[in-house]
Amino acid sequence: MSRRGFLALGAGATAAVGLAACSSGGNSSSGAKIGPTSPLVAQAEQARRAGNANVQSVTLDAVLSEVDLGGVQVKTWTFGDSLPGREIRVKRGEVLHALLTNRLPQPTSIHWHGLALRNDMDGVPDVTQAAVAPEGNxxxxxxxPDAGTYWFHPHVGVQLDRGLYAPLIVEDPEAGANYDSELVIVLDDWLDGTGTDPDAVLDNLRKNGMVMGGATDSAMPEMGHGAMPGMTGVGKSNVLGGDAGDVSYPYMLANGRIASAPTSFEGRAGQRIRLRLINAGGDTAFRVGVPGVAMHVTHTDGFPVVAPGGVDSVLLGMGERIDAIITVPEQGVPVLAIPEGKEAPYAQVLLHSGASRAGTANDAAVAQLKMSGIATVADFTAAPGVTLPDKKPDVTHDLTLAGPGEKYDWTINGRPFDPQSGLPIQQGQRVRLRFVNDSDMFHPMHLHGHTFQVRGANGKGPRKDTVIVLPRETVEVDFDANNPGQWLTHCHNIYHGEAGMMTVVSYVE
Structure with a gap:
């Protein structure tokens, strides 16, 4: 079976015989919803929390900022005047106490991406909490509960496509034997403060739809294709199965910096580095690799995997995370992140090797990485310790992904997002979600509050919370309903999600 066939059941594939239930998305159950204030949510949290758990306290101020991308000054919104925001690092089993103060002109929130946390702390306005008003907290x-590489960002409008994000690293006290140091890299596509902003981009998409082409702008030399920031028609990718995105960006960032002024990491030859890669982009998938250095993938979205030997590069969709171990070579090298399928600048972090200082990547290195082999979700299998036990699903929900409509409408099961309607499930069930992509765009689909297992050729794909669904293909994922509440599932292309491609996985009694 081909790698694509491993996941692609075909958009027209027939559901397997014998499924316990199948729903197109409406709440057909008569049971009452288990909301974020339910005692069952508090009970689930109590079961996760040890009586003597250490409490880590942090403060997060969402503020208007002017940041330097590396010779490019932009006005944007950040956590605490830094881009990315300051990393939060806790240990598995600890309690995080985070006070958010909103200094922005709009309401905001924080979603803790990838964590199986209590439902009333998930940060989704109209689903789990009220948005935090300006000057509120x-x-x-x-x-x-789980070690791994995570991150946090708002869940209000298209605020994610500004600078409001930061890594959240949950350490495993038993890990570290197979590497010497860590390098966290947060990737992003950037247009805020460059003559437009994410709200204006979304307004333009809704007004004009998918307009191809655009005027040139000599003030944006790094754009490569000369389009004004935010214009559509940005290229195609065989890896992504078609269109590479809806929005053009003048800059790509790694840890808040453009490629001509990158951050760096002081390594030494032979040192084993654990790369923690996070795609915080709004509309861009990245191909990430280290020229001439093999990457040994160890985790997808925080959970351990069995992977092939060293790979040249990995595909990272919006919202996804990959952990990989590399060995520092004798000569310094860049860690490259190339926007997959887009005519846009790459991003990089320089990995020095003692006295051998890494230089910025040249065109040959970028071209080599573009032509190299690339590992995708089909290449990974969940490690035995995190593989879900074999079990037929108790309930199966189809989620048909479609768009864009005339007014840039993106839908699930033919409907725009309605926080009061969703996919009913019950505590203790094995749930299967079938993401059926009926569009010409890839969609990184994210489930809140749970980590699912992607069903591959043998049903044993990797554990993840975000998975790319290629155009005209279907991806099935399974999870155990063990975290009561109301949980969003949506496309992590921020413009698709905000234009309607969201629904609720709804626990009912």
Missing amino acids: FTYEFAV
């Missing part, structure tokens, strides 16, 4: 407090 909100305290998030929850037990952190």
Whole structure:
């Protein structure tokens, strides 16, 4: 079976015989919803929280900022005047106590991406909490159950496509034997403060739809294709199965910096580095690799995997994370992140090797990485310790992904997002979600509050919370309903999600 066939059941494939239930998305159950204030949510949190758990307290101020991308000054919104925001690092089993103060002109929130936390702390306005008003505050407090690479960002409008994001690293006290140091890299596509902003981009998409082409702008030399920031028609990718995105960006960032002024990491030859890669982009998938250095993938979205030997590069969709171990070579090298299928600048972090200082990547290195082999979700299998036990699903929900409509409408099961309607499930069930992509665009589909297992050729794909669904193909994922509440599932292309491609996985009694 081909790698694509491993996941692609075909958009027209027939559902397997014998499924316990199949729903097109409406709440057909008569049971009452288990909301974020339900005692069952508090009970689930109590079961996760040890009585003597250490509490880590942090403060997060969402503020208007002017940041330097590396010789490019932009006005944007950040957590605490830094881009990315300051990393939060906790240990598995600890309790995170985070006070958010909103200094922005709009309401905001924080979603803790990838964590199986308590439902009332998930940060989704109209689903789990009210948005935090300007000059207001909100305290998030929850037990952190699983080690891994995570991150946090708002869940209000298209605020994610500004600078409001930061890594959240949950350490495993038993890990570290197979590497010497860590390098966290947060990738992003950037247009805020460059003559437009994410709200204006979304307004333009809704007004004009998918307009191809655009005027040139000599003030944006790094764009490569000369389009004004935010214009559509940005290229295609065989890896992504078609269109590479809806929005053009003048800059690509790695840890808040453009490629001509990158951050760097002081390594030494032979040192084993654990790369923690996070795609915080709004509309861009990245191909990430280290020229001439093999990457040994160890985790997808925080959970351990069995992977092939060293790979040249990995595909990272919006919202996804990959952990990989590399060995520092004798000569310094860049860690490259190339926007997959887009005529846009790459991003990089320089990995020095003692006295051998890495230089910025040249065109040959970028071209080599573009032509190299690339590992995708089809190449990974969940490690035995995190593989879900074999079990037929108790309920199956189809989610048909479609768009864009005339007014840039993106839908699930023919409907725009309605926070009061969703996909009913019950505590204790094995749930199967079938993401059926009926569009010509890839969609990184994210489920809140759970980590699912992607069903591959043998049903044993990797554990993840975000998975790319290629155009005209279907991806099935399974999870155990063990975290009661109302949980969003949506496309992590921020413009698709905000234009309607979201629904609720709804626990009912």
